[in-house]
Amino acid sequence: MTTRDLLYRDALNEALHEAMDLDPTVFCIGVGIAERGGSYKVTDGLLAKYGPKRVIDTPIAEASVVGTGVGAAITGMRPVVEILFVDFSLLVMDQLVNQAAKLHLMTGGQGSVPLVLRTQGGVGDGVAAQHSQSLEALFYHIPGLKLVMPSTPYDAKGLLRAAIADDGPVIFIEHKLLYMTQGPVPEEEYVVELGSADTKRTGRDCTLIAWSNMIPRSLEAAELLSAEGLEVEVIDPRTLVPFDHATVLESVRRTEHVVIVQEAVRRGGIASDIASVIQAEAFDYLDAPIEIVAGLDTPVPYSRPLEQACIPQVEDIVAGVKRAVYS
Amino acid sequence: MTTDQLLSLYRTLFTIRLFEQSCIQLYREGLVHGYLHPYLGEEAIATGVCAALGPDDYIVSTHRGHGHCIARGGQIERMVAEIIGKETGYCRGFGGSMHIADMETGNLGANGIVGAGIPIGVGAALGATIREEERVCVVFTSDGAANHGTFGEALNLAAIWNLPLILVVENNQFAVSTPIDKSSRVADLYRRGEGYGVHSVAIDGNDVVEVLHEAQQSRQRCLDGDGPVLIEAKTYRQAGHHVNDPGSYMPADQVAHYKAHDPLLVCRRHLTESGADPSQADAIEAEVHTAMDAAVTFARDSPEPSVEDFLQFVHDAAGGSR
C-alpha cells in the first residue's frame, strides 16, 4: 500500500470528493462552504466539481440548516452539514437531539437520518471562551447519535467515509489545531470502520487513552517517559460512540495502570464515563486509581498563558502517568 | 366541485372529527397516556390541503397531527393502535400521538417540538430539487410556531433556494393558552411571509372548499418553479390545547361564533348547495362510525410491543457495542 503525506484538512477534502463522486445523494451544506471552500478549506473544490445544487452555502441560521439536513436525510439524501464551531452546535440542539437522534425510534424504524454533522472544536490560539470549547460530552450523552473525533489525517479520511456511509446521524468533531498537521494517507480508497480504537503506541507500563488533539500531546509525553524507562501504551478510541471498550480493557488488564487525557473540562467529561466502565469491568486489574488529566472547570480565557493553563500540556500528561505508576 | 368530491371531503372531515372524539374517549378510559392534542374544529385545513396533493408529495405535521395523518390517507386502525401504544401501530408503539408518522404516504411525522418541523420540511423540499423530482412539501405549522426562531430561518431558506414548499400556518388563535393578540402585534401572520419575499395568503380555514382551491393553486405555483407559498388558514380550536386542558381561557363568544362556523357544518352547506341530500352525508357518518368501531377494537385487541423486541431494535440501530 503506497502512502503520501497529506494535511488533515486535505484528507477530509479527499473523503468528501470520493463520497460525492460515489453517491449522488451526498451533498454538503453550511456557512461559507461553497465559493470559499470552507473556513478551513475542507470543502475546497467541491463547488466546481459538483455544482451549487450539491454544495450549498447558507445564511447564518444554524438550527434551520441542520433541520434542513434532517429533512433531506429522512427523504433519501445523505447531507454533510458543516457547523463552523462546535460552540455553535448549541444552537442546533433541538434538531440534533430531539429530531435527528430520535426520528428513527419515534417512527418505529420507518425513517432514518443518515446525516453527518461536521464541526471543529478545541483550544486554538486566543480565540477565547466562545470559540474554544470541547463539547463532545454533550453528544456522547444522547442516544441515537454516533460521535467521531479523528486525530490523524489517516483516521480523518477513513472515518469521514464511514460516517457518510452510516445510516444514522454522526457527529464528526475535528480539531482546529489538527487541520494543518500532516500524516501518511494511502493512495487507494479505504474506510476506517466506526467503533474501532487504534493503539497508536504499544507499551507495558501504563494504558493512556486520549483523543483528538490530546493524541499528539500524549505521544510526545510517551516519548519523554520512554527516556525514563516508562513505556506508555497510547490508545486512540477514534469513535467515542460506539466506544471500543474491548481494546481498552485488554490493555488495562495487561498494564494495570490507566491515564485518560481529555482536553474538555474535567467535570462530566467522557473520561469519567470511560473510567467508570474500566473500574466496573477490570476492577481487579487496577493497581492504582484511574488518573484523569483534563481541562480546568472554567471557560477558556483569552490571554495566552491563561488559555494554555486551562488544558493539558505535555508536562501535565507526563506527571499524570508518573502518578498512575507510583513513579 | 361535484357532489361526489364534496362527499369525499366530508368523509375525511367526519373521520377526523370522530377519530379525535374517540381518542379523547380512549384517553378518559386510561388507554392513552401522555399527551393528546385534538384537531377538533380544524379538520377542514388538513382535509382541503391533502386533497390537493399528489401521491409523491411530502407532508410534515405538528403535535396536533392526527388530522394530517388521516387526511393524507392514514389507516385509522394503525393510528389508534399507535396512539394507545400497541405493536401494530404505525410506529410500533414507539412514537405515540405526538410522533405518529406514515412514511409510505409521505407523512414525515408529527413533532413534539413546536416549529421543529419547518426546517425538516425545507430539507425534504431541498432533497427533491437536488434529485430534480416533481414533488412539493407541505409543512403544517401553527400560530405558535410563527414566533419561533425556525419559522423565519426556514422560510428564508425556502425563499432563497426557491423551494417547492407550502407552509400552512394553522392559526387557531391560541398558542397553548396565549391568545394571538398577546403574542403577535400583527394578527395576520401571512404578512410575515411577505418580508421574506414569499407569496403569502390568508384563507378561511374552516371552509374545506376554499382550502382545497388555495392548496391546488399553491401546489401548481411550486411545480411551476415559482417558489414557496405561505398559507395562513384561520380557524379555531373546539377544545383546549390538549386533552386535559378545558380551554377555560377561550372566550365564550368566540367559541360560539366558531361553533356556528364548524367545518362540518360548512361542508354540509356546500353539499346542500350542490344538490346533495343530507341523508348522503348521514350515510357516510354511519359508515365512518362502523369503521371507527372496528379500528378501536383492532387497537384494543392488539398486543403491546415486547421489551425484548424494543431492545433488539435499539441494539440494531446502535450498530454495535454500547
Next chain:
Amino acid sequence: MTPVVMPQVGENLTSGVVVEWLKNEGDVVARREVLAIVESEKAAFEVIASAGGTLLKILRPAGQQVDVLATIACIGEAGEIIDLDALAAEGPKSGSQTSTLDAASTATPTTSSSSVTSSSSGRPTLLTPSGRPTVGTTETVPGHTLRGRPFASPSARRLARELLVDLRGVDGSGPAGRVIRRDILAAALRACGGSPRPESVVALPEPVVGPGDRLVRHTRLRQIVASRMSSSARLIPHFYLVADIDVGEARQWLQELADDGVGLTDIIVAAVARALRKFERLNAHVGEGGIVCKADVHIGLAVAVEDGVLVPALSHVDHADLATLGNARRQITAQARRGIVQPDPASTFTVSNLGPMGVSRFLPLINPPECAILAIGVAEERVVAREGRPTIREMLTVTLACDHRAVDGAYAAEFLAHFTQILEAAREYLVDVETVDEPGK
C-alpha cells in the same frame, strides 16, 4: 537591536514565504517603512520596520519559507555586534502557536517565553491529582489494614490470591502504605527464595466438565485445606528425614500398662514432646525474619474428617501422663469428626499417623506456621539385622519434615536420633509421664 519578524499571517497558519526584500543590508530605514513583502497561502502582507536604524542583517532571504514570528532581519546601530547563533537557535517569539509537529523544532514545546515562569512552578494544578491516597494516614494501621481489610490495590489483592501471598504480612510501598502490585511480586519473590519471573507464576488449567462427569464443588473446609496446603507447599522449603524405629519395647510397655485408653500413638506423642525439650527450634513458629520458639508443647494431631483433615491440638503434652493423653486424644478426635477444633492453644508441632491405614511411610506437608511435622507409618513386623543376624522386630517408619528456613539437616537429624532413642526405650525415658497426677497446667 530590534528584530524584524515574520508577521502573523492568519489563524492557524504557521508559516509564510518571504517574497521580496525592498531594502538591502546596510540601508538606513525609518520607523514604519516597508522592508519586505511576505505571503501566506491566502494573501500578501507588508513587513513594517518597528524602529528606525540600519538594516544590519537579513537572516532569511527572499524565497524562504519562515515560521510565523521568527526573526527575519535585524535593525540596529551601524557597527553593532549581533549574536547570529543566538538568533538562529531562537524559537518563535511569544504569542504564536508553536508548531510542535515541525520536525525541526525542539522536542519540548516552548510555551510563552517571558510571561510564564518555568513549567514546574506557577502552573495551576489541573484539579486534584489522583493517585494520592484517599485515606488519611491515621486510618491505616501497621499491618496496613483499613477498617480491618488489607489496604491494598485491587490488583495487588488479586495477585496475592494467585501467588498465595499473605497480604497481612506485606509492607506497602504505595501512598499511605498502600500495598501495590510490585509489593506482592517482591513478597512472592522473597518467599520463593529465587527470582522467578512473574509471568512464570501461572494459574493451573481448569478442568473441563464433560457429559457424565460430576462436578464436586469444594466445601469450605476443602477450600481451607487446599489453601493452607498450597501455601505450605509453595512457600515453605521442606526437607525430609526418614528413620526406622524399633517399637518392640514400647509395645511391651503398652501391654504391661493394660490400659485400653492408651495406645501406641500416645507413647509416640509423649516421646515427641520429650524430644522437643532439647530441640526448641522444632517446637517453633516460623516468620519472615525469625522464628518464635514456643514455651509450651502443644502437639497437633491430624484427624481425617469427611472432606478434609483437621488438626486439633493436644495441649501441654510435655506435662501430661499417658492416660490423660489418651483421653485427650480421643476427645479431640471425636470433636474434630464433628467439625469442632478448639483454636486455643495453637499447636506447636504436628503428628500425622497413617499407620492404622497400613501406610508404611509418607512425606507430610508442614502445618504453617509450625516448623516441622512428623509422619508415622504402620507398625509391623519386619526382618531386621541385629548383631549380624536377621531377626523379627516390630518396626515403624517415621518421616520428619522440617522448614529449611528455620532448621538445617544436622539439627533435624539430631532431633530425630534423640526421638528414636526415647521411643525405643520409652519406658525408661517417659517413666515420669506414667505417674503425673496433674494433667495439664
